[in-house]
Amino acid sequence: MGSLTRLVVFLSIFATITLKLNSQYFLPITKHEPTNQFYTTLNIGSVTKSPVNLLLDLGTNLTWLNCRKLKSVSSxxxxxxxSSTCKSIPGNRCAGxxxxxxxxxxxxxxxxVTGRVVQARVSISTxxxxxxxxxxxxxxxxxxCAGEKALHGLPPLVAGVLALSPGSSSFTKQVTSAxxxxxxxxxxxxxxxxxxxYIAGVHYFIPPFNNSSFPIPMIFTPIRGVDSxxxxxxxxxxxVGGTSLxxxxxxxxxxxxxxxxxPYTVLHTDIYNALAESFTLKAKAMGISMVPSVAPFKHCFNARTAGKKLTGPNVPVIEIGLPGRMGEVKWWFYGANTMVKVKETVICLAFIDGGKKPKALMVIGTHQVQDHMLEFDFSRTVLAFSESLLLQNTSCSTWPSQK
Structure with a gap:
């Protein structure tokens, strides 16, 4: 009986571990078209639940919102x-x-943004x-909880910011720990x-990638800067077009x-100039003609001369070379991610000249990563990214049929 008991306990533990490895949670992402910002909707509260829209930010350490937007603050x-919770938040302060x-x-x-730190029950879906x-x-x-002034500059429907930083107090770290x-x-x-x-995602069902036997192909590269x-x-x-800058x-x-x-990738002036010059020469060789610039973009083209593909305008491909497991890997960006339509017949290079003294020499913006799957894995400190889903005639907004 002793051996049988140990076997049952082992199988129970094994089943629990398997369940946790396969558990995953989901929240929707909505794009606010006028501002090109992205937010999700979170249900806060225990009895009276308040759905609030929160901006997604990889740089925010602790989620904040205007708590007056909640239906009830009693929860x-x-x-x-x-408290140990307060002390665990780096840079905490006190007011009484x-x-x-x-x-x-x-x-x-x-x-x-300065706010009082609070706790509340939050609902998400498996x-x-x-x-x-x-x-x-x-x-x-x-x-x-932040004041009303903190919302100035955010999309009208947004009540605060969801923290997605690598810090221990971020929303994702709190959920995976809980x-x-x-x-x-x-x-x-x-x-x-x-x-x-997805949080703790294992399977991503975006047609035609509908099950674990046909997953989205991902490329892996290390993440650094997590401690900062x-x-x-x-x-x-x-x-650009296969030629290294x-x-x-x-x-x-x-x-x-x-x-x-x-919204758009910001580059140090020297990087931007090298990219734009090479892109323009390659585009000209493809028969794509330039037109006057449209602010804030500096290099614009006649859309009618570019042609179209599944992946957007037929323009030179831009690639970023990154370290991989077996050497350099490349992140490919096609026309849908490198160009932006500003007028009916005008498309512009969707990169911004950030000047000679930017805080960061390269900041990859949301336009460049739309319709790519990005997976931030803290267990291995790696980023897994897919090629453009448009190559498979699908996108991030495609959903499997619900039968």
Whole structure:
């Protein structure tokens, strides 16, 4: 009987581990078209649930919102200054017995957001990768309450910012810790419609990738800068139409920062000029003619001379060379991600000249990563990314049929 008991216990533990490895959670991603910003909807509260829209930000450490947007604040629990929760948040402050937290505002007119730290029950859905399943609750999600002024500059429907930074207090870290699941999350930003936000994701059901036997092909590269609160990629080379740009090593070695709030990739002037010059020469060789610039873009083209493909305008492909398991891997960006339509017959190179002294030499914006699956895996400190889903005649806003 002793052996049988041990076997039952072992099988029970094994089943629990398997369940947690395969558990995953889902939130929708909505694109706010006028501002090109992305937000998700979170249900906060225990009895009276309040759906609030929160901007997705890879650089925010602690989720914050205007708590007056909630239907009821009675379910909020103030975090005291002497509590272990407050002490676990780097850079915490105190106002009497209340815990405060100050952090940068990614878009607002005021540079910083200071708010009282609170906790509340938050509901999210489990998923098999394709549809919503059983709703589950994070009993005590920690976030801060900000004032109305902090919302200035955010899309009108948005009540705050969802923290997706590598920090221990971020939304994704709190969820994966609460459920004891794989510490990773995945984003599939839609070019329109509703996209996919997975936490601890295993299977991503975006047709034709409908099951684990036919997964989305992913490419892996290390993430650095996690300790500083950023997601940085080690850039080895930048290519335009297959030709490597001639850049000073210090411009490339500084890496590229990933952002979910910067609409278009921002480059140091020297990188931008090299990219734009090479792109323009390659485009001209393809018979694509230039037209006057349209602010904020500097290099624009006649859309009628470019032609069209599944992946957008038929223009020179831009690639970023990154370190991989067996050497350099490439992240390919086609016309849908490198060009933006500004007029009926005008498309522009969707990159911004960031000047000679930007805070970061390269910041990869959301337009470039739309319709790519991105997986941030903290267990291995790697980013997994797919090629453009448009190559498979699908997108981040495609959903499996619900029968």
């Amino acid at each position: 909020l629990r103030l975090v005291t200054c002497q 017995k209340s815990c405060l937290y100050k952090q940068p505002n990614p878009l607002g007119l005021i540079p910083d 998923t098999d990768g394709g549809k919503f399943l059983t709703p589950v609750s994070v009993p005590r999600l920690t976030f801060s 459920f004891n699941v794989i510490p990773k999350f995945s984003l599939c930003l839609p070019s329109s419609g509703t996209g996919h936000f 609160g950023d997601y940085l990629l080690n850039v080895l080379n930048i290519y 001639s850049l000073k090593p210090n411009l490339v070695n500084s890496g590229a920062k990933l952002s979910t709030v910067v």
